Amino acid sequence: MFDNRFQGRHCVVTGGASGLGEGIASRLAAEGATVEVWDINGAALTHVDQDRITTRQIDVTDADAVSWAMTETNPDVLVCSAGITGPNATTWDYSVDDWLAIHALNLHAVFYCCRAAAPLMAAKGWGRIVAIASIAGKDGNPNAPAYSASKAGVIGLIKSLGKELATTGVTANAIAPAAVRTAIFDQMTQEHIDFMQSKIPMGRFGTVEEIAAMACWLASDEASFATGACFDQSGGRATY
Template sequence: MIFENRFQGRHAVVTGGAAGLGYGITRRILAEGGSVEVWDINADALNAIDLPGCTTLQIDVTDADAVASAMGEANPDILVCSAGITGPNTTTWEYPVADWLAVHALNLNALFYCCRAAAALMQAKGWGRIVNIASIAGKEGNPNAPAYSSSKAAVIGLTKSLGKELATSGVTCNAIAPAAVRTAIFDQMTQEHIDFIQSKIPMGRFGTVEEIAAMACWLASDEASFSTGFCFDQSGGRATA
């Protein structure tokens, strides 16, 4: 269900917005009357976007200075942090150090840079919504995904901390912890790992981009005014806490 003009007059920045969950969230914000600046590192994917009300920026969000400058230019009302990678599927003791650092650089450090820059701007306006895409892996820890699991656990912790810091400011910060959603990120996983994560979902299926976008847009709206510092599960029954 689309809520007409729910985001009228609101401007969003969506990281990793040229594909997957970020693109789905972008489309819904636009459909509900908002404007969006999509941030992504993939120039080809950005060039393929042709959506009214949408602008794009090629940016490496692991660059703190670039993020601070771009966030100041965008001055968003809404920030959705969706950029992320899974890294390889292997045990902790075999996990390559370079891959560990790369996963945390994008999934955690870049998200911190974005939240840090946006929070200051939003407080000055007295209204804002930050939505971080975490993962059920951050709550439960998937085997053979130590970097991904730990980075998403850290996202949840950061979200809780920032949400409390902003609690009286008119700005909220929440996270979503989906179980797996079939997007291009599956290309980074082994089939064995994909089968494992599906087996953990009581509903027996993966989530959809549209389902995650619906939750993200509720959290980004005026309606979610009494929710902050919380991680909302979308796990098909997998989550137990």
């Protein structure tokens, strides 16, 4: 890791009480950032320096709550990591309620956060926005239509936002991991998990630490010429 790479930076990580968000929040804090975790569960992270990381019970699917909290927090770095997979079913068997719920968290919440954070960062002349998308948003996974479509939407949103912010000192990028074994696997069938691993040429799932390393690079000063991009972390699965 890089000692104090984020000294003086204030970061918001949505969905940071578990999974990829927790790993990213922990690494940001370990490298000197002060971090606010926004998570509907409001769970506390216990294995990192609590002087650097706090948790707030924020429902990121509530546009008004996001706008208020973002203005109050005014972060330098925003990492949008909150997400769910939803059930595994064909498109024609997929319920409308599940479709709407997955898009509310996976896509609409990212829009709400970016919409609130971008002008605050632009006014300061520096900022980093990192959104966790998925290889499913590029390839489309069968029996995961809502998840695939919502993550494709995240990629498109970030590509648009990055171009809009290109001259402001603020960058916006996405990461498209292949499957990473976290608690989100509990939402999937074993058949779907096996399918995802079979598509990865490396023959293994990614790790939280690998995704956190990419997220922290994109959140740093070093990634100053990267914006409006989607970075694959797919173990060779990505084909474009």
